[in-house]
Amino acid sequence: MPWDPDAGTIDAARLAGIDAAIHLAGEGIAARRWTTEQKRRIVESRTRGTSLLAATLAGLDPRPRVLLSGSAVGIYGDGGDDVLTEDAPRASGFLADVVAAWEAAAQPAVDAGIRTVFLRSGVVLSAAGGAMGKVLPLFRFGLGGPIGGGREWWPWISIDDEVGAIVHLLGADVSGPVNLVAPHPVRSGEYAKAIGRALHRPAVLPVPMFGPRLLLGRELAESLLGQSQRVAPTRLEASGYAFRHPEIDGALTALLAHS
Numbered sequence: 001m002p003w004d005p006d007a008g009t010i011d012a013a014r015l016a017g018i019d020a021a022i023h024l025a026g027e028g029i030a031a032r033r034w035t036t037e038q039k040r041r042i043v044e045s046r047t048r049g050t051s052l053l054a055a056t057l058a059g060l061d062p063r064p065r066v067l068l069s070g071s072a073v074g075i076y077g078d079g080g081d082d083v084l085t086e087d088a089p090r091a092s093g094f095l096a097d098v099v100a101a102w103e104a105a106a107q108p109a110v111d112a113g114i115r116t117v118f119l120r121s122g123v124v125l126s127a128a129g130g131a132m133g134k135v136l137p138l139f140r141f142g143l144g145g146p147i148g149g150g151r152e153w154w155p156w157i158s159i160d161d162e163v164g165a166i167v168h169l170l171g172a173d174v175s176g177p178v179n180l181v182a183p184h185p186v187r188s189g190e191y192a193k194a195i196g197r198a199l200h201r202p203a204v205l206p207v208p209m210f211g212p213r214l215l216l217g218r219e220l221a222e223s224l225l226g227q228s229q230r231v232a233p234t235r236l237e238a239s240g241y242a243f244r245h246p247e248i249d250g251a252l253t254a255l256l257a258h259s
Helices: 035-058 094-104 107-111 128-140 159-171 190-200 210-217 217-226 236-237 249-256
Strands: 018-022 066-072 115-123 123-125 156-158 176-180
Touching: 018 035, 018 115, 018 159, 035 066, 066 094, 066 159, 066 217, 094 176, 115 159, 123 249, 156 159, 156 249, 159 190, 159 236, 159 249, 176 236, 190 249
Parallel strands: 018 066, 066 115, 115 176, 123 156
Antiparallel strands: none
16 A cells, blocks of 8 residues: 655555554564664654554545554553553653554544554564564574563563454454453563473573663663563453463464474
8 A cells, every 4th residue: 555654645545445454563662772863763653654544544434443553562661560451551761652652643543433442562472583583593502591580571472362363353342452462471581481491492591681781772671671561461351352372381382383
């Protein structure tokens, strides 16, 4: 579909008659170190496209039934051991600000009566890339292990359930923020051990935080790896979604079976 969020242009005719829209585009949070310019790109890559699409959908006749818009659990910040549902307050800091602005950009669709769902995704696990794909080579050589103290809660979800939940939410009677995370979060140390078990490799070598801080920069490293987020998929489960991989061991075994 021809569109240019930076220029504010979109071919609305190509959207005529659609029943639903799914919008997930955005600059990768960890694609580069967080310079002032990169932070601007992260924010604008989310808000400009979302705002343009939402306003265009709102102007269609007939309007689509639903908009599923990308979001993230970064809005909750560091919750320690507290369980974070969709009703948890937003945190302060760059990631929380990004998510808040991202969701606010879809307001034209909300105001137009389009059922709008904010997909607050956790760490999506896939052997093909993302957070897990980047560390798999280390674990395959027996060099993997917990990062930092290993006590931080990781809000993970398998790629199969990420896609399954999105498809489910196209037809579910739910709107607003929905946490896309597995029902059984694990601490970062247990996550590392689970990868080791799935690969039949040791996973005991701790990775001090100074390594990620040096590689990514302190702010990015602390935001991605130093926060504890015990997020619960409260609304997703209430809507009737059945997880394919509710437990970390089963998820990793399935994801790594053919990698």
